[in-house]
Amino acid sequence: MQLMKSDFEDSVRLHMECCVGYLNINEEMQYVLNIPLSGLYLSSINHAGISSDYPTSTLAPAAHGKIAVYRYLNTIYCLAPVETKERIVANLANFAYDPYNYTILRQLNVLELFIDCITEPNEKLVEFGIGGICNACAEPKNAATIVEADGIPLIIKCLSSPVRNTVNYALGALYYMCDYNRATREGIVSRAEVVDLIKRYAAAESVSVSFSNLAKAFLDKHVDANNT
Numbered sequence: 138m139q140l141m142k143s144d145f146e147d148s149v150r151l152h153m154e155c156c157v158g159y160l161n162i163n164e165e166m167q168y169v170l171n172i173p174l175s176g177l178y179l180s181s182i183n184h185a186g187i188s189s190d191y192p193t194s195t196l197a198p199a200a201h202g203k204i205a206v207y208r209y210l211n212t213i214y215c216l217a218p219v220e221t222k223e224r225i226v227a228n229l230a231n232f233a234y235d236p237y238n239y240t241i242l243r244q245l246n247v248l249e250l251f252i253d254c255i256t257e258p259n260e261k262l263v264e265f266g267i268g269g270i271c272n273a274c275a276e277p278k279n280a281a282t283i284v285e286a287d288g289i290p291l292i293i294k295c296l297s298s299p300v301r302n303t304v305n306y307a308l309g310a311l312y313y314m315c316d317y318n319r320a321t322r323e324g325i326v327s328r329a330e331v332v333d334l335i336k337r338y339a340a341a342e343s344v345s346v347s348f349s350n351l352a353k354a355f356l357d358k359h360v361d362a363n364n365t
Contacts, residue, residue, distance in 0.1 A: 138320045141160050153332075176233075209246055214226075214250065214334055216344055220358065222259075222262065223259070223261045223262060223265065226250070226266060226269065227268075229247050229250070229251070229265075230266070230268045230269030232247075233247070233248075233251075233269045233270075233273040234272040234273075236276065239273065239278065243278065243279065244300065247269070247275060248279060248282045248283060248286070249286050249289075250266075250284070251265075251267070251270050251273075252270070252287075253266070254266025254267075254287045255267055255270075255291040255294070255295060260298070260300050260303070263295065263300070264293040264298075264300050264303045265304050267292065267295045267303055267307055268302070268306045268308060270288065270292065270306070271307075271309040271310040271313070274310050274313045274317075275313040277317060280314055280317035281317070281359075283314065284314075284317065289314065289325065292307055292310050292314065293307070293328070293331055294310075295307035296308070296334055296335070296338075297334070301345065301348075304338075304348060305347055308348070308351040308352060308355060309351060311325060311331075311355060312354060312355045312359070315358070315359040322359055324362075325359075326359055326363070332356075332360060335352045335355055335356060335360075336352070336356065338351070338352035
């Protein structure tokens with residue numbers, strides 16, 4: 138049974154009331170878990186270019202507070218209404234930009250959650266999921282987790298998304314994933330249909346400069362450089 142939005146908000150408030158006495162945890166929960174009630178929810182700039190009304194500097198209490206928030210967000214995700222799921226994943230995608238959070242995100246299987254989001258029919262979940270992967274995958278341990286979870290084919294699938302941000306994030310993620318190791322790079326660039334699609338994006342400067350620039354950077358580093 139899916140929770141109604143009002144029931145879900147009540148459950149969030151109840152949990153926050155139970156955190157009284159844990160100042161760092163409770164303060165960040167009051168901020169982050171306001172997501173069922175608020176508008177947008179991300180901070181200003183990251184690899185994926187996701188932007189928001191909330192500054193990252195506000196989200197910096199002690200590490201145990203962050204762990205509590207991440208664990209709680211991860212736990213309630215499965216029960217949340219669709220709009221709240223989108224906001225949860227968007228917050229987690231934003232947190233994935235900060236290297237300080239990488240160990241916590243791996244411990245709580247957030248990278249796997251991002252990969253699961255890419256399989257969803259909801260385009261916003263796909264967008265935020267691939268955005269989180271793009272933010273995190275430059276770090277080798279995160280890249281290893283993504284490879285082990287069979288995330289590469291799903292990232293490639295995002296290249297054909299009708300959502301512009303999703304394509305941008307997928308191009309960025311593939312760029313970083315090719316840096317992980319030789320086997321991963323060869324597994325990507327050996328697929329002719331992938332390289333052909335990226336070449337079409339590179340040639341589409343009049344349609345989208347961002348697509349073109351990302352695609353050209355990918356080709357310059359991972360295709361052309363290895364063919365010379």
